[in-house]
Amino acid sequence: AQSVTQLGSHVSVSEGALVLLRCNYSSSVPPYLFWYVQYPNQGLQLLLKYTTGATLVKGINGFEAEFKKSETSFHLTKPSAHMSDAAEYFCAVSLYGNKLVFGAGTILRVKS
Amino acid sequence: DTEVTQTPKHLVMGMTNKKSLKCEQHMGHRAMYWYKQKAKKPPELMFVYSYEKLSINESVPSRFSPECPNSSLLNLHLHALQPEDSALYLCASSPPLEESGYTFGSGTRLTVV
Numbered sequence: 001a002q003s004v005t006q007l008g009s010h011v012s013v014s015e016g017a018l019v020l021l022r023c024n025y026s027s028s029v030p031p032y033l034f035w036y037v038q039y040p041n042q043g044l045q046l047l048l049k050y051t052t053g054a055t056l057v058k059g060i061n062g063f064e065a066e067f068k069k070s071e072t073s074f075h076l077t078k079p080s081a082h083m084s085d086a087a088e089y090f091c092a093v094s095l096y097g098n099k100l101v102f103g104a105g106t107i108l109r110v111k112s
Numbered sequence: 113d114t115e116v117t118q119t120p121k122h123l124v125m126g127m128t129n130k131k132s133l134k135c136e137q138h139m140g141h142r143a144m145y146w147y148k149q150k151a152k153k154p155p156e157l158m159f160v161y162s163y164e165k166l167s168i169n170e171s172v173p174s175r176f177s178p179e180c181p182n183s184s185l186l187n188l189h190l191h192a193l194q195p196e197d198s199a200l201y202l203c204a205s206s207p208p209l210e211e212s213g214y215t216f217g218s219g220t221r222l223t224v225v
Contacts, residue, residue: 043216
């Protein structure tokens with residue numbers, strides 16, 4: 001069965017530092033992968049997605065992710081963290097039947 | 113219009129009440145979803161509608177009853193809920209393609225007393 005695992009339930013970085021949020025997937029076929037962000041008491045917003053083609057995917061708010069089949073990974077990065085990036089981030093995989101399954105989430109804290 | 117609108121934003125109901133959550137989108141998406149999110153947990157899929165027909169029910173208790181009256185509207189009827197049903201209920205929509213990704217509403221915060 002396809003699923004995603006997010007490493008680290010909490011990540012803390014200083015403002016201006018690199019953000020790295022880790023996601024590994026398990027799939028017998030190339031998956032469709034997504035990163036979503038959720039601010040407190042709000043819905044989820046799509047940051048970026050990987051379907052086919054280019055393995056480096058650029059998203060909104062300066063985030064990007066690289067699909068690495070050899071490592072079964074889809075880590076999310078941002079070169080320079082901003083205070084407004086503090087939120088919870090979910091990696092997700094799309095299953096047959098248009099069913100989206102989420103990882104456990106990573107809470108990003110940005111220190112001033 | 114690129115939004116999914118959910119109403120109400122907050123709802124408090126007793127265990128004997130009947131209430132409904134409403135979700136609306138005007139993006140022409142033909143797939144719509146209900147998710148339940150407990151505190152400090154990821155969203156969990158409840159129902160999927162595709163072309164106004166229920167295609168997935170994730171073994172949700174019958175006290176939750178979904179309805180899709182048309183391609184723009186999705187309801188979730190609630191009856192005889194339990195306190196453990198208190199959660200954030202999220203609606204989403206997408207084109208009926210697995211690679212599309214969803215557009216989520218801001219959710220209804222439900223408290224059962």
